[in-house]
Every structure is written in structure tokens, then in C-alpha cells.
Amino acid sequence: MMLSTLANTFAQANHSFNTAIAEHFHAIDSGHFQPALLIIVLAFGYGVVHALGPGHGKALVAGYLLANPSKRSHVFQIGFLIALVHTLSALVVTLCAAYLMNVSANRLFRDVNPPLFQLSGGLILLLGCWLVYSVFKERRIASESVAAHTSRFGVVMLAGVVPCPGVITLSFFAITLGHMGIGMVAAFFMSLGMGLSISLAGLLAQSVQASKAIVTQPKWFWAIRFLGALCVVLLGLWFLTHPIPQRAF
Amino acid sequence: MSKICVCLLVCACSVFAHPHTFITVSLDLNETDMNVRWLFDEMTSQSLLEDFDADRNGIFSPKETETFQKEVFNDLKQFSFFTHLKVSGKSIPLKPTRLFLWRENNAFGVEFHVDLKPYVHQKKAIGFWDESFLCALSLEKEQIRSSVKYTLKEVDNAYYYGYLLEFL
Numbered sequence: 001m002m003l004s005t006l007a008n009t010f011a012q013a014n015h016s017f018n019t020a021i022a023e024h025f026h027a028i029d030s031g032h033f034q035p036a037l038l039i040i041v042l043a044f045g046y047g048v049v050h051a052l053g054p055g056h057g058k059a060l061v062a063g064y065l066l067a068n069p070s071k072r073s074h075v076f077q078i079g080f081l082i083a084l085v086h087t088l089s090a091l092v093v094t095l096c097a098a099y100l101m102n103v104s105a106n107r108l109f110r111d112v113n114p115p116l117f118q119l120s121g122g123l124i125l126l127l128g129c130w131l132v133y134s135v136f137k138e139r140r141i142a143s144e145s146v147a148a149h150t151s152r153f154g155v156v157m158l159a160g161v162v163p164c165p166g167v168i169t170l171s172f173f174a175i176t177l178g179h180m181g182i183g184m185v186a187a188f189f190m191s192l193g194m195g196l197s198i199s200l201a202g203l204l205a206q207s208v209q210a211s212k213a214i215v216t217q218p219k220w221f222w223a224i225r226f227l228g229a230l231c232v233v234l235l236g237l238w239f240l241t242h243p244i245p246q247r248a249f
Numbered sequence: 250m251s252k253i254c255v256c257l258l259v260c261a262c263s264v265f266a267h268p269h270t271f272i273t274v275s276l277d278l279n280e281t282d283m284n285v286r287w288l289f290d291e292m293t294s295q296s297l298l299e300d301f302d303a304d305r306n307g308i309f310s311p312k313e314t315e316t317f318q319k320e321v322f323n324d325l326k327q328f329s330f331f332t333h334l335k336v337s338g339k340s341i342p343l344k345p346t347r348l349f350l351w352r353e354n355n356a357f358g359v360e361f362h363v364d365l366k367p368y369v370h371q372k373k374a375i376g377f378w379d380e381s382f383l384c385a386l387s388l389e390k391e392q393i394r395s396s397v398k399y400t401l402k403e404v405d406n407a408y409y410y411g412y413l414l415e416f417l
Contacts, residue, residue: 005405005410007410008410011268011271011385014267014268014271015271018290019290019291022290022291022292050267050269052267053267103299103300104296104297104300106293106296106297106300107320110324165269165383169269169270169296170292172295173291173292173295173296176296177295245324245327246324247321247324247383248297248320248321249270249293249297249321249383249384
């Protein structure tokens with residue numbers, strides 16, 4: 001299967017959720033409670049498929065977890081907190097645009113996204129360098145029992161700070177139709193869906209780190225940790241040297 | 250080892266983009282001219298209507314159209330306006346003219362014209378895609394009105410998909 005076929009499938013799934021949510025927002029006006037419930041369920045599904053695409057911190061989380069073997073509970077903590085920060089960041093942009101600046105959220109996103117993206121890239125690069133140093137320092141530790149780092153909260157902030165365009169579009173749409181409350185709840189459920197996808201990507205990285213082949217071979221254990229740290233460095237470098245162009249959609 | 254392979258595949262998948270804007274493309278085509286029409290999904294449309302239909306009358310004045318051109322449309326030049334023209338295998342920078350905006354129910358529409366006169370009787374192909382894949386374009390045969398013969402196929406572009414229209 002070609003990657004573009006996969007991309008097409010994801011795009012169609014995203015489109016279907018997007019269209020269904022928009023339709024149910026109009027149905028709220030009919031006075032029934034059911035459309036609001038359906039929006040929440042659909043928003044969760046939209047979050048899952050939306051975060052299966054690029055961004056949303058999955059590559060960063062995978063690199064970080066390879067470099068820093070973590071407990072399963074920490075993987076979920078990182079995944080869901082990233083999604084929450086990603087959503088909160090989007091809601092701040094949306095609410096500022098709609099109520100303080102009186103412009104559409106997409107217009108504000110066009111202006112704030114490129115600098116935030118680059119800032120995030122610079123900080124990810126710093127985090128990567130620190131991880132490389134940290135992994136090198138701990139090269140004699142040859143088992144899974146590497147002490148848990150509080151740096152995971154830094155990862156949460158770095159991966160989540162760039163606002164999610166999907167949440168921006170959804171919440172701004174809700175506001176313009178006069179359904180801000182449902183829009184906020186839907187954004188929250190969308191973040192739960194995204195959190196699930198990000199956590200699953202993290203679990204995959206964690207299971208690689210915990211696999212027998214790695215655990216029983218000290219050299220492999222260290223090499224995989226180093227590879228993870230290097231991935232974070234490269235990701236930061238890529239973001240920093242490939243600024244995203246300003247565009248409205 | 251299989252877990253490592255799956256992990257690498259997931260990371261590779263993370264590289265390609267996810268669309269959050271969905272555009273239905275339709276075309277009017279002849280040997281010398283092409284009119285491209287985009288109809289946006291409802292969520293994106295709402296945002297564009299808020300920004301550019303300043304007087305909320307559903308009709309776009311020249312001033313409103315000019316604002317859209319400056320703030321949105323011109324930025325798309327670096328993406329070749331999602332319309333990639335090749336003449337005799339060579340990429341041609343697109344110079345769209347006659348920008349026109351409209352509202353159709355809850356959807357926001359954009360139309361522009363591409364002059365094909367300089368390339369008459371040459372082998373032409375036009376690709377429709379967004380390389381960054383932040384926008385997903387769809388183009389079906391039913392959305393094309395043409396006085397020239399052509400073929401339309403879906404194309405795999407490594408990590409995103411698109412449509413290629415070739416003049417016969």
C-alpha cells in the first residue's frame with residue numbers, strides 16, 4: 001500500500017467527520033438534545049483520525065520515549081496532556097480572535113502559527129541536545145530502570161504549544177453558529193481522541209524499548225536510547241530550518 | 250524486530266500531512282482557457298465568509314475580493330494555487346486572473362482563470378494537489394466541462410494524493 005493511499009484514506013475519514021459535525025451543529029437549532037450528543041461522539045472520533053496524521057507531537061513523543069524508557073502510565077500521561085495543551089492553545093487563539101480582535105480564528109492562526117512553530121522547533125532542538133547529553137552520561141545503565149524524568153512535562157509543552165488547526169476550525173465554527181458551549185465540549189472530546197492516538201504512538205515506541213531483544217542486549221538498549229535522542233534533535237532542526245509558510249488554510 | 254519496523258512505519262506515516270480544509274474542484278476547460286472553481290467545506294467556509302464578506306450580504310464586492318486576494322489568495326502562489334501546469338514536461342508558473350468569489354448555501358467559492366493561449370497545440374498536463382496536504386482536493390469527471398479531450402487520473406505523490414488531467 002502506497003503512503004498516498006493511506007493519506008487519501010485518512011483525508012476521507014477526516015472529511016467525513018468534519019462534514020457530519022457541521023451538519024449536526026445545524027441540527028441543534030431544531031431543539032433536540034440528540035445532535036449535541038452526536039457532535040461529542042463524532043468530535044472524539046475526529047480527534048482520533050485527525051491525530052493519526054502528522055504533527056500533534058507523535059514523532060517527538062516516540063523519540064523522547066525511546067531515549068527515556070518510561071512507565072506505561074507516563075506514556076498515557078504525556079499523550080493526553082499534549083492533546084490537552086494542543087487544544088487549549090487552539091482555544092486561546094479562537095477566543096482571542098472571536099472576542100478580542102473580532103477576526104476569524106484562521107486569520108489569527110495564519111499570523112501566530114509560523115513563529116510559534118519555529119520557537120517550538122528551537123526548543124525541541126535544545127531538548128534533543130540535552131537528551132543526547134543525558135543518554136551519553138547514562139551509557140553505563142544497561143536496563144529498563146532509567147529514573148523517570150520530569151522533563152516529560154517539557155515535552156508536553158513543546159509538542160502542544162502549537163495550536164491545533166482542526167480544533168480552531170471546529171470551535172470557531174461553533175462560535176459563529178452561536179453554540180460556543182457545545183463547541184468547547186466538542187473541542188475537549190476531540191482532544192481526548194487526539195490523546196488516544198498520540199498515546200498509542202507512544203506505546204509503540206515504549207514497547208520497542210521494552211522488547212526482549214533490546215532489554216537483554218545492553219549495547220542495543222543504549223543504541224536505541226541514543227537513536228531516540230537523535231530523532232528529537234533532527235526533528236527540532238527540521239522545524240527550525242523549514243519554517244512553515246504563512247497561509248490562511 | 251517487527252515492533253521496530255512498525256514503529257518506523259508509524260514515524261514515516263507521521264511525516265505526511267493531514268488535511269483540515271477540504272476543497273471540491275470543478276473546471277471549465279477548452280484549448281485556450283481554463284476556469285478553476287473551488288468550493289470549500291462548511292467549517293472553513295464559515296471562517297472565510299466571516300473574514301471576507303464584510304457586509305454579510307453574500308455577495309463579494311471588488312473591495313472584498315481584493316482583500317481576499319491580498320490576504321489569502323496571493324499566499325498560495327508558493328503552492329502554485331494547488332494547480333500545477335506542465336507544458337511539454339516543463340513546469341509553468343501559474344498566473345491566475347479574474348478572481349471571483351461567491352457564496353453557495355453555506356459554502357465559500359473561489360473562481361479564477363488560467364490563460365492557456367500561449368500553450369496551444371503543446372502537450373499539457375495539469376495537476377491538482379496541495380503538496381503540504383493541509384488541503385485535500387477532490388476532482389471528479391462530473392465536475393469537468395471540457396471541449397477538449399482529456400484523461401483524468403488519481404496520482405500517488407509519495408505521501409499525498411492528487412489528480413492529474415492530461416490533454417489528449
